[in-house]
Amino acid sequence: MADGTVVRVRNLVKQYATKTALGGVSFDVHAGEIMGLLGPNGAGKSTTMKILTTYLAATSGDVAVDGVDSADDPVKVRAMLGYLPESTPLYTDMVVYDYLDYVGSMRGFKGAELRKRIGDVIRMVGLQEYVGFQIGTLSKGYRQRVGLAQAMLHNPKVLILDEPTSGLDPNQIVEIRNLIRELGKSHTVILSSHNLAEVRQICDRVVIIHRGKVVADGTIDELEGKVASTHRLILGVQPKAGAAAADVVAALKTLDGISAVHLTHEAKTPVPHANLEIEASRDVRPELFQWAQRDGHSLVELRRKAMDLEGIFQSLTQDAN
Amino acid sequence: MNAVLTLARRELAATFDSPIAYIAATVFLVVTGLLFFFGHDGSADFFGAREATLRPLFEYAPWALAVILPAVTMRLFAEEKKSGTLELLVTLPVSDVQLVLGKLLGAVGFLVVALLVTLVFPIAVAMAGNPDLGAVAGGYLGLLLIGTAFLALGLLTSTWTHNQIVAFILGLLLCVFFWTATDALIKVAFDKPPLTLQLLSFRTQFDDFAKGVVDMRNVLYFLSVSAVAVVGSTYSLQSRHWK
Numbered sequence: 001m002a003d004g005t006v007v008r009v010r011n012l013v014k015q016y017a018t019k020t021a022l023g024g025v026s027f028d029v030h031a032g033e034i035m036g037l038l039g040p041n042g043a044g045k046s047t048t049m050k051i052l053t054t055y056l057a058a059t060s061g062d063v064a065v066d067g068v069d070s071a072d073d074p075v076k077v078r079a080m081l082g083y084l085p086e087s088t089p090l091y092t093d094m095v096v097y098d099y100l101d102y103v104g105s106m107r108g109f110k111g112a113e114l115r116k117r118i119g120d121v122i123r124m125v126g127l128q129e130y131v132g133f134q135i136g137t138l139s140k141g142y143r144q145r146v147g148l149a150q151a152m153l154h155n156p157k158v159l160i161l162d163e164p165t166s167g168l169d170p171n172q173i174v175e176i177r178n179l180i181r182e183l184g185k186s187h188t189v190i191l192s193s194h195n196l197a198e199v200r201q202i203c204d205r206v207v208i209i210h211r212g213k214v215v216a217d218g219t220i221d222e223l224e225g226k227v228a229s230t231h232r233l234i235l236g237v238q239p240k241a242g243a244a245a246a247d248v249v250a251a252l253k254t255l256d257g258i259s260a261v262h263l264t265h266e267a268k269t270p271v272p273h274a275n276l277e278i279e280a281s282r283d284v285r286p287e288l289f290q291w292a293q294r295d296g297h298s299l300v301e302l303r304r305k306a307m308d309l310e311g312i313f314q315s316l317t318q319d320a321n
Numbered sequence: 322m323n324a325v326l327t328l329a330r331r332e333l334a335a336t337f338d339s340p341i342a343y344i345a346a347t348v349f350l351v352v353t354g355l356l357f358f359f360g361h362d363g364s365a366d367f368f369g370a371r372e373a374t375l376r377p378l379f380e381y382a383p384w385a386l387a388v389i390l391p392a393v394t395m396r397l398f399a400e401e402k403k404s405g406t407l408e409l410l411v412t413l414p415v416s417d418v419q420l421v422l423g424k425l426l427g428a429v430g431f432l433v434v435a436l437l438v439t440l441v442f443p444i445a446v447a448m449a450g451n452p453d454l455g456a457v458a459g460g461y462l463g464l465l466l467i468g469t470a471f472l473a474l475g476l477l478t479s480t481w482t483h484n485q486i487v488a489f490i491l492g493l494l495l496c497v498f499f500w501t502a503t504d505a506l507i508k509v510a511f512d513k514p515p516l517t518l519q520l521l522s523f524r525t526q527f528d529d530f531a532k533g534v535v536d537m538r539n540v541l542y543f544l545s546v547s548a549v550a551v552v553g554s555t556y557s558l559q560s561r562h563w564k
Contacts, residue, residue, distance in 0.1 A: 053412045057562035079414035089405030093338060105327040106413045150409070 004031045006158055006188045007052065012061035014047050014212075021047040023212040024061070029158070034184040036203035037192040044212040045192040046086055049162045052190070053083045066157055079107070082151030086162040088143050092136030096127060096146055099135060103150045121149040125179060141172030148179065152187075159183060161191040165198060177202055196220075196312065208316065215316040223312065230259075231280045235288060236301030238273040245274035248297060252276070255291060257284045273300045324415040325423040332427025336393060345389040346435045352385040353378055357442045375443055375452065379460035379531040382439075383523065386432075386468045387500045391492030393431055394475030395485045397424045398558070402483035411558065421554045425469075425476055425547075432468040436461060456533025463530020466543035467523060471496045473550035480557035499523045499546075 007029035014022040022044045029035045037045045050056040052063055054074040063070040063077075070077040091099060097118065104114045122128055125145040130138060135146055144164065151159055164180060165173045181202055183189065193199050199206050200220045208216040208223070216223050237248050245266055252261045260279040267273050278284075285302060292299045336342045357378045401407035410420060446452045475492035482488050504522040507514045519525050526542045529535070 050408070053408075055408050055412050055561070075414045075416060078412050081412070083409065083412050085405060085408045087405060089407075089409060091335075091406060092404075093335070102327065102331050103413070106324050106415060108323060108414070110323075 005029070006031045006066055007190065008062075008064045009048075009052070010062045012048065012051060012063065013059045014044075014051065014056070015059040021212055022051075022058070022061075025209065025212070025214055026061075027207045027214060027217055029188060029190055031188055033205060034180070034189045034191070034203045036199035036206040037190060037209060038194070038196065038199050038206050039192075039209035040194055043209045045194075045209055046162055047212075048209065049083075049085075049160055049190070049192060053081055053160055054078055079154070080157040082154065082156035082159045084144075084147045084151045084159075084161045084164060087167065088140075088147040090135050090143060090146055090150075093134065095132060095134055096122075096138075097131040099146065100149055100153060104153050107154045109154070117153055117155075121152045124152060124183070125149045139172070141168055141175060144168065144172070144176055145179070148176075148183070152183065157188060159187050159189045159191075161189065163192055163194075165193070165195070173198075208312070210316065216312075231283050232305035233278045233280065233285065233288070234301060234303050234305050235276040235278055236267075236273045236299065237276065237292065238271055238298040238300055240296040240298075243297070248274055249276065251295065252278065252288075252291075255284070255287060257281050257287070271300050273298075275301075277305065324413070325419050325426060328415075328420065328423025329426035329430060332397065332424050333430040336427065336431050339396075341392055341396075342431060345392050346431075346438060349382075349385050349389055349435050350438050353382050353439045353442065356381045357445075375446060375457055375460060376531060376533075378439075378442060379463065382464055383467050383471075383500055383527060386464065386471055387496035388493060389435075390428075390432065390468060390471040391475040391478070391489050391496055394428050394472055394479055394492060395489040396479070397428065397476055398479040398554075399483050399485045399488040403485075411561075417558045418551065418555045421476065421480075421551050421558065425473055425551060428472045428476065429465075429469055432465065432472060436464055436468070453533060459530055459533040459535045462535060463527055463539070466530070466540060467500075467527050470499075470523070470543045470546040470550070473547040473554075474499070477550045477554045477557065480554045 005028045009028070010026050012022050012025040014020070025044065025048055027035075037048060039045050047056065051058045052065075052070075054070050054077055057071065065077045065080050068076050068080070094102070100118045100121065101114065104110075104117060109117060122131060125148050127142065127145050127149060130142055135143060138146065148161075148164075151161070161180065165176050168176060177198065180189065180191065184202070191202065203220070205219055206216070206223065207214055235252075237245075239245060239248050245263055249261050249263055252258060258278055258280045262277045264275045264277050267275060278288075283304075285304075288302060289299060291297075357375065398407065401410055411417065443452065443454075443457045446457075447454075474495045475488070478491035478495060479485075479488040481491065500523045504519075504524045507518050507522065511518070520542070523543075526539045529539055
């Protein structure tokens with residue numbers, strides 16, 4: 001499309017027999033973008049993806065990929081998409097190469113072209129040493145690579161990845177994230193996650209879904225700015241000789257801009273200090289630093305409390321009310 | 322069309338990767354063998370028969386097919402549903418009816434192999450006597466057609482569930498029902514069964530093939546049943562949209 005929109009979703013509603021999974025979801029995905037679909041479990045992320053991939057039909061609403069309406073011509077839309085469903089369902093009895101050969105043939109490739117594509121994706125996802133392995137014998141991380149390889153085989157316009165890192169161990173998560181970032185350089189990617197940190201690392205933009213509705217759409221920074229009306233800081237203070245943690249709390253409460261101070265715990269080792277959580281109306285980090293210096297306390301920690309997904313949801317849904 | 326053949330090839334290979342194919346083919350060979358050697362009417366077995374014929378084999382072989390073919394088709398969609406691979410399969414740029422046809426064609430591939438193995442019997446007859454080769458060919462065509470109908474029915478039940486055992490039992494019931502129960506039920510219900518109802522029975526439709534007579538109407542009947550089951554399977558696959 002002229003404006004660079006590759007995927008256009010409008011007023012998507014999915015009504016199951018007893019519940020409404022999606023209650024009017026709309027968003028756009030632009031060419032070359034890595035878009036994160038974020039939301040708690042059961043928010044409607046997977047349902048949205050299943051509709052995008054034409055696995056499910058929406059009760060109402062439209063999805064268009066590169067201008068093609070997915071209800072009018074699902075086969076043409078499918079040809080433009082690469083899809084990795086949640087939990088990576090693969091034929092575990094097949095050998096990696098045979099599986100990719102099968103998927104490629106089903107997508108209409110053959111002969112030298114097919115062999116070249118298989119070779120390309122195998123290199124892209126780093127499966128060179130495993131082409132002769134049965135998929136069932138591979139670790140979860142490598143199965144995920146096979147899943148990505150089948151999704152990439154036809155060089156799709158849009159890659160749709162449903163929770164691509166769930167169930168992986170920390171090392172595998174890092175590998176798969178790097179891989180997705182690499183793929184994102186040359187592809188439009190939509191991925192879903194319930195992990196804010198992950199989305200922050202990988203995605204250019206996020207759409208947050210909560211109870212079947214889009215509650216936010218923008219870059220992570222924009223969203224955090226929007227919801228962070230209260231600044232939460234984590235503070236570690238080693239009180240000066242003779243002072244107790246309670247004195248520190250009392251002193252902090254008198255500072256301008258600070259609305260609440262909670263003593264979370266007192267640590268004994270390695271450096272004895274009081275751990276505090278502070279709510280402030282603005283970013284008071286410079287003042288805190290100066291205060292500690294002035295009163296003779298030592299700061300052992302001072303940072304902004306990372307907004308967790310729950311916090312963002314709470315803020316966003318409170319805003320909506 | 323290419324995707325249909327690719328899928329058929331993959332399904333045929335997967336069928337022969339599992340022990341069920343070998344068990345099913347062996348059971349079929351043994352049952353048809355017993356029918357062939359001992360299934361002749363009256364007292365005479367193959368060795369005592371005066372006639373070089375395979376008619377008893379053709380008359381009873383559908384029984385064996387009705388039992389073993391649902392075991393071959395039970396995994397076709399049920400397994401994909403259970404493992405979640407169906408989601409990837411149906412989001413390939415292939416229409417649902419092509420998927421159903423590809424799976425059915427793969428299963429027909431197995432049927433052809435199973436039937437080819439039993440060619441030892443006509444060959445034995447040909448060495449011992451002088452059978453009517455046209456009748457033998459007609460009988461085999463009949464088995465291929467009725468087998469395809471059984472496979473299509475089994476495929477249909479496999480789209481209904483993610484449990485292979487359930488798919489098998491439903492497929493078995495459906496095949497046995499069409500092969501024998503329709504006939505019996507109609508005879509119980511009517512003193513003089515109307516011809517239209519009699520024609521619904523697989524047995525009625527298969528009779529001529531067993532005698533070695535190829536009637537286009539019988540051919541069309543089995544092809545129609547298979548087509549109806551293919552359409553039903555396609556709808557069943559698409560029912561995910563409105564659940």
